[in-house]
Amino acid sequence: MRSKVQKLAQLAYECVKEVKGKEFASKYLAYARKLPSMIIYNGLLTTVAFAKTKSRKAYAKAEVKEGKKDKKEKNIEVLAWKILLEHLEKFLNEEGIKQDNKDLIQFLSELEVQEYRFINKRVLEFSQWLKRVAEGEIEDEGKGN
Numbered sequence: 001m002r003s004k005v006q007k008l009a010q011l012a013y014e015c016v017k018e019v020k021g022k023e024f025a026s027k028y029l030a031y032a033r034k035l036p037s038m039i040i041y042n043g044l045l046t047t048v049a050f051a052k053t054k055s056r057k058a059y060a061k062a063e064v065k066e067g068k069k070d071k072k073e074k075n076i077e078v079l080a081w082k083i084l085l086e087h088l089e090k091f092l093n094e095e096g097i098k099q100d101n102k103d104l105i106q107f108l109s110e111l112e113v114q115e116y117r118f119i120n121k122r123v124l125e126f127s128q129w130l131k132r133v134a135e136g137e138i139e140d141e142g143k144g145n
Contacts, residue, residue, distance in 0.1 A: 012126065013133050016134050017137070018083070020138055024080045024083070025138045025139075026138065026139075027077055027080035028134065032127070032135075033131055033134070039120065039127055043120060044116075044124075048088070051084065052085065055077070055085075087130065088123060088126070091126045092123070095122060097119055
């Protein structure tokens with residue numbers, strides 16, 4: 001029987017393994033590093049809303065600019081945020097916390113305060129594992145900041 005910590009670490013490892021070696025890995029690493037502090041200071045709901053907004057704005061900016069390099073960079077940013085959010089949802093599904101197909105923002109905004117605090121705490125624990133594993137597995141090329 002495995003402990004909760006072992007399960008968190010294993011899921012974080014599986015998530016990072018999906019990203020390792022991909023061209024957006026350094027961006028993912030940068031965002032995974034920021035994620036725990038974003039959740040602590042802003043809360044999970046605000047962090048999720050920010051991540052969704054950031055990815056859409058990055059994509060919109062890429063569409064406006066003509067340069068292929070800018071567009072590619074913004075697409076990498078979009079993909080990194082998108083995958084990070086997918087990993088958070090995967091965690092919530094694995095934990096049996098979120099089992100419906102509702103949008104993550106809608107799901108979080110409909111929770112009672114006690115449920116939200118519990119989920120916020122669990123996602124924070126998972127995000128800390130994502131950060132740790134990503135730092136250990138993804139080579140930092142200095143491009144993700």
